Amino acid sequence: MTSTMPSPASATALTPTSSAAEPTTLPAILGTYKRQAPLFVRGEGVHMIDESGKRYLDFVAGIAVSSLGHADAGVMQAMQEAMATGLIHTSNLYRTAPGEALASWLVAHSFASSVFFSNSGAEANEGAFKFARRWAKSTGHQAKHEIIALRGSFHGRMPGTLAATDRPAYRLPFRPLMGGVTIVERNLEELRAVLDPETAAAVIVEPIQGEGGVRIVEPEFLRGLRELTRERNVLLILDEIQCGLGRTGSFFAYEQLGFEPDMLTIAKPLANGLPMGAILVNDTVARVMQPGDHGTTFGGGPLLAHVAHHVVQRLADPALLQHVRETGAWFGEQLQAIADRTGAVRAIRGTGLMWGMDVHEPAAAIIARAFDQGLLLVSAGEHTLRFLPPLVISREELAKGLAILEGAIKA
Structure with a gap:
């Protein structure tokens, strides 16, 4: 029987060598950010x-x-109101008034028929990819699964969203990334060549590419993309995680574009600092989702939902x-x-x-x-x-x- 244990030499090769320049004590928080010195x-x-x-x-x-x-006084008061109930967390096994009130408000003020709450923007985009593939399979095309993103995009750092993020330095150390994701130029002709109704499930785009240099995606291009996705039976996901919820001068950025997406992801300011994201979906997507298709332990908990309900009403003023x-x-x-x-x-x-x-x-x-x-x-x-x-x-x-x-x- 041949041993698979590494030899002492190979074991040594797998162990990172120390350097005189390296600190002897590592910071308690993992060093994935270069933080400013002041506390x-x-x-x-x-x-x-x-x-x-x-x-x-x-x-x-x-x-x-x-x-x-x-x-902010209003946000602080909303937090205190939520904490006073003692109902900070219930899991999504149970209904809560704050979660249902927030979802109803978002539905009433958008194109959406249903909302899924997450803990962050990256989670919202990952969920949107799953929803798109779930919907795509329901159309009868078993090969319909591809997610298309645009050059200059940033959608998150998780396995699926990183694959849809056009930042080589972020991607390279973690390859291979999730398959079935393609990044293309911001060009309708190239998209026409890529959007095969048999294989393409969704296109995801930021109306303003924040991490990509604050680059406004041309409204004419976006309107053409909306027409193309409808023509090819492909979902359009708008990522408004950074540019949504009032940042552009309208509550949703898509309100200035003259069309509605099939899904919309939001997060960052949703609870003004508390970790919360959401996926807004239209009726077509909502009807194919079934219990067990997706989940979250913390998403949309009563504390966060109560605060977010206060925040969105303020941001929509x-x-x-x-x-x-x-x-x-x-x-x-x-x-x-x-x-x-x-x-x-x-x-x-x-x-x-x-x-x-x-x-x-x-x-x-x-x-x-x-x-x-x-x-x-x-x-x-x-x-x-x-x-x-x-x-x-x-x-x-x-x-x-x-x-x-x-x-x-x-x-």
């Missing part, structure tokens, strides 16, 4: 505060999450949406003015309170200098600054941040 301890409105008391103006909002800002549209247009003008004055900017893109600025030097250098001056920024690629402030931010607060930004660019 943040409080939040107030559009500011975060570190342990020394230094205040930072927040142009990140937890990556488009804290749309109502930090320590016409006055807030008008503020986002008007303030966002002004903000874009100010970014262009900075570009004109500094000569250090290649391009400005965006809408509402979601903007990108392409800069000549690495974005990380500008982010670091702005951080030192009390402004929080995030990138969307090596040379792109991304601006995602809380939707409640004022022009005065934006102006303060813009002054810091311009100084960091000039430095």
Whole structure:
């Protein structure tokens, strides 16, 4: 009998070697993020505060999450109301009033006939892929399973969503990824060649590609894609995880496009910082889903659902949406003015309170200098600054941040 145990030499080869440059003690939190050094301890409105008391103006909002800002009185009250019931978790084996109220509200204010709650945006997209394949099999085409994504896309870091994410550096260490997923150019002719009614189940697209550089996908292209997917009997999934829920100046980004998707995924600001996502599905998809087809232990729990119900009503307020549209247009003008004055900017893109600025030097250098001056920024690629402030931010607060930004660019 031949042993399959590695020899001492091969065992040594499988063991990572240590280096004098490596720390002797690893951080308690796994090092998958390069975190800033200060320890943040409080939040107030559009500011975060570190342990020394230094205040930072927040142009990140937890990556488009804290749309109502930090320590919002209404959100805090909603959390207290939910906790006062003592019903924090029930699992999805049982009905709860908050979950049903939130789902009913989302259905009443969208194209959807049903909602599935998840814990995050990546989970929402993974679920949408499953729903698409479940629907596809119901059409009688057993080979109908392919998911199509677009160049520049970002849909998550889980096995399926990573396969649909056009970031080679994210994908390479984890290959092979989930099969049956194809990334194509943002071109209708190429999509016509790929969307075989016998094999294609769904196309997923972000109306604004956030991680891909804050790139607005042309409305004409999206309308053509909607027509093509209907023609080929393929589902259209819109990923509004970053650009939805008020960020563009309408509650859903698709409201500005003149058509409805078959599925819509949302997450980030849904509960203003509490972990929650959702998949909104139309009647066609909802009717094929059966008990046991998908599940979640925590998704849509009563605490989160109660808070999210409060948040969505606030984010759908016409006055807030008008503020986002008007303030966002002004903000874009100010970014262009900075570009004109500094000569250090290649391009400005965006809408509402979601903007990108392409800069000549690495974005990380500008982010670091702005951080030192009390402004929080995030990138969307090596040379792109991304601006995602809380939707409640004022022009005065934006102006303060813009002054810091311009100084960091000039430095």
